[in-house]
Amino acid sequence: MVKLFCAIVGVEGSVFSVDIDASQLQLFLAKNDEGVWLSDEEPAALDLERGRTHLEIQNMINRENIKATKTLQYWLFDMNKMPEPSSDQIHVLVIVPQPKMDWKCALQRPFPYDPKDKYVSFEKADVWDFGAFRSQLKLYCRPSFHRQIDFMREKVLEEKHVGYVLGPPGTGKSTAAMVFALAVDRTRWDVIWIHVEGKILKCVHMSGQERKTGTIDIAKLTALLESINAQNCLVLVDGWTYTESRGDLEGTCFLWYTSANVPGEKRLVFICSVASRGKSSADFEYDWKILEHEVWSWTLDEYLDAINDKEFFNNVLPKLDATSNNTSSTNAMQQAMKKRRKSQSDDPFDNRAFLLETKYHYAGGSCRCMFLYTTAEVIRQLNRAIEMLPDYSTATLSSGSRSPLIVNRLFALFESHTSTGVIAPLISRYTAIQIGIKTGPDEIKHFFFKYREFANPAFSGWMLEMAFFISLRHGGLEIFDESNNIVDKWEQATVVDSDGVPELKKDGPVWIRPLQWNQGGYDAIMVCKQTRFVRMVQITRASTHTFRIDYFYSWLKKLSETNDSFNVGRLEIVFVVAKDSLQNFTISNATGQGLLEAFGWEKNTEISRVRIVGMRGLISDFKL
Structure with a gap:
């Protein structure tokens, strides 16, 4: 063992010792790239004080080790032609062996x-x-x-x-x-x-x-x-x-x-x-x-393929809990899901697609959220990430596509099949809606304008629904006909999240947004207790859509069975589509004809009575 004494020349009390095995003793000349002594103010020296090895230091210790068989005169002057040492310099570098790791x-x-x-x-x-x-x-x-x-x-x-x-x-x-x-x-x-x-x-x-x-x-x-x-x-x-x-x-x-x-x-x-x-x-x-x-985010098809193996499905089944999660479901929602399963087996494996698609609303393209966390845990993580966004309109893409902030847990990443580059939508429908709720139309418009070149059908559908509810919460929603004329304006109103029938105000309308995201009918309901008027709305970005009357009837029946015994005086069903898709939109077919006769709708006339209107979206219809 060698005891190496080190000192700063001329500085009292600067002597210290290091014990080193003789075979591991390594000394190197502190000669920088210019061939002079390393200054203690150079970045390489400052990095040493922070415990970092600068590239210039690495170059120094890559040179020949100072050997004890030669004199200092030889190493310093005869061989390296170094100038006389002075203060504020480092002259010799010592590599101290690190303690062995406890493996x-x-x-x-x-x-x-x-x-x-x-x-x-x-x-x-x-x-x-x-x-x-x-x-x-x-x-x-x-x-x-x-x-x-x-x-x-x-x-x-x-x-x-x-x-x-x-x-x-x-x-x-x-x-x-x-x-x-x-x-x-x-x-x-x-x-x-x-x-x-x-x-x-x-x-x-x-x-x-x-x-x-x-x-x-x-x-x-x-x-x-x-x-x-x-x-x-x-x-x-x-x-x-x-x-x-x-x-x-x-x-x-x-x-x-x-x-x-x-x-x-x-x-x-x-x-x-x-x-x-x-x-x-x-x-x-x-x-x-x-x-x-x-590596791209997960698609719904990949999830569905993954759970076709029964052993894999049983391993992840405890995490496919969106149907029973109290945070995301009411009793009415659970009953609706049970009703949907009546014709199916009670074996969860036979209902695997339904369970997964329900969780997909929250997890989206993150397999970690889908298979490793419960729905409640996913919601907490996403809400925390949303709260950390400093500015909804500029927080992510403002620095360009090479920004390290472009994608975090709120965003997915997909390969673009129509153009060079990638698609970077929000990770899930739940995330999109929550961001929309927390901001006004101007901020969210700028936020999503950055994604206009990456919009895909699913993402566009989320944005249209967001635009609908954002407008209702902030100033009202303008309604257009096929000629692009404003024919109506639905005034700003209270929006309540519920799958059942919430408490209704005595004066003025209340809008209801269903919690159950993947039910097959309406996306919004307006009820005015004073006038006994009910407006049920289906929001779609597609060019064609089915009219599943049984879903509309099911909610109207619940309304009539409330303690107030609400009697519907006038029923309006509206399909709201993106303004630029209005001319080509059609209702392909209807199921459950005759169920609305009690509300004044004659059997087999239902499609003709549906009102089809347009609305502005968040990207294509806004000008910045």
Whole structure:
């Protein structure tokens, strides 16, 4: 053991000692890129004080180690021609060995991955240390799952690109990366998995059939990476985001990746919790062969395909609870759902599509929200994220498509099939409606104008419904005919969320917005107790729609059975469509003819009595 005494010349009390194993003692000349002593005010020196290794420092310690067989005269002047040392300089760099990491060891057998598999199964021991899941899991492998693994194998492992896997939270990026890490041939590669949890890094080191796990902070990452004694090493960083603290993490990984002190083949891939890395240098991208891979949000068809396996469905069934969640359902809503199931089996598996589509209203494109959290938990998370938006109109896309803020948990990401680029809608219908409720028409108009080039039919439908209720809450709704003339204005009114019949005001109308989002009929109801007038509204962006009279009748029957025994004096049923679709809109067919006879509607005349009108949308009909 060597006791190395260090001192700042001329400064009293600056002497300190460091105990170092003689075989590990490394001294380097603090000679900067200009060939002079490193100033203590240079960025490289300041980074040292913060515990960071600047690229210039890395260059210094990549040079020849100062050996004890030569004199200081030789190292300082004969060989390096350095000027006389003075104050405010750093002259010698000492690499102090880091304490050994406290690893926990276990057996890790090779994981069998087949690109043709539709499902993969894990045991608790497989996934516990990766920061992904805490129990036995059967995972559905959608096509993008296999594409991500192909990217990491072909582009990162074989073609030596530095990979960035991008996408919103809840797309399955981490699970696919975990499968890849477990399946890599560990007779050829050591695998380091780094899971980011704030400033703490959970590390898994797999070599051969051994797995070692431990926890460190970012400051110790350099020592960890340099201590890996392997010919070939693959590092996967899971949970990277574009923040200052994690910028240190990215920089540390690149220093390891470029260091000549670490021999052998090295590979590096970041599994990102964002859909964009932000702005970056083209030269930097080219020099380090950086390549991005985008993972899209989940579609309804992918969810439906996933739950066709009974074992998988039973695993996630406790989370498909939107039909029984008190936060989102009233007793009336639950009764309506039971009525819808009467002709179906009582086996939840036979009702799987219904259960999933109901949860889809809240979870949208996030499989994490769909399969890992209850509906109440999803609602709390989304509401918290909505409250954190500083400005609904400019919070996300104002910095451009390369902004690191472009997608968070409120947004999905889909590939555009009609143009170059991506579609970035809000993650779910619930999110869209909540944002609409919390803001006025002008702000929400600007907010969604940014998405005009990304609008798809489902997203446009959400926006039309939002525009309807926003207008009713803020100034009233203008109604148009086929000639684009304003023919009516529905005045600003109170809007109540309910699947039943709420308390009705004695004077003036009350608008009712159903909580049950996927029922087959009306989207809004206006009741005026004073005039006994009922207006039932179906809102649609489609060019054609069915008229399911039984749903309208069911609610009217509940109204007549209230304690007030409400007697409908006049019934109006209105289909409200986007103004630009009004001329081509048709009602394709009607079911339940004759049910409205008690309300003055003759059988088989129902379609002709429906009023069809237009309204402004949030994008195409607004001019900025």
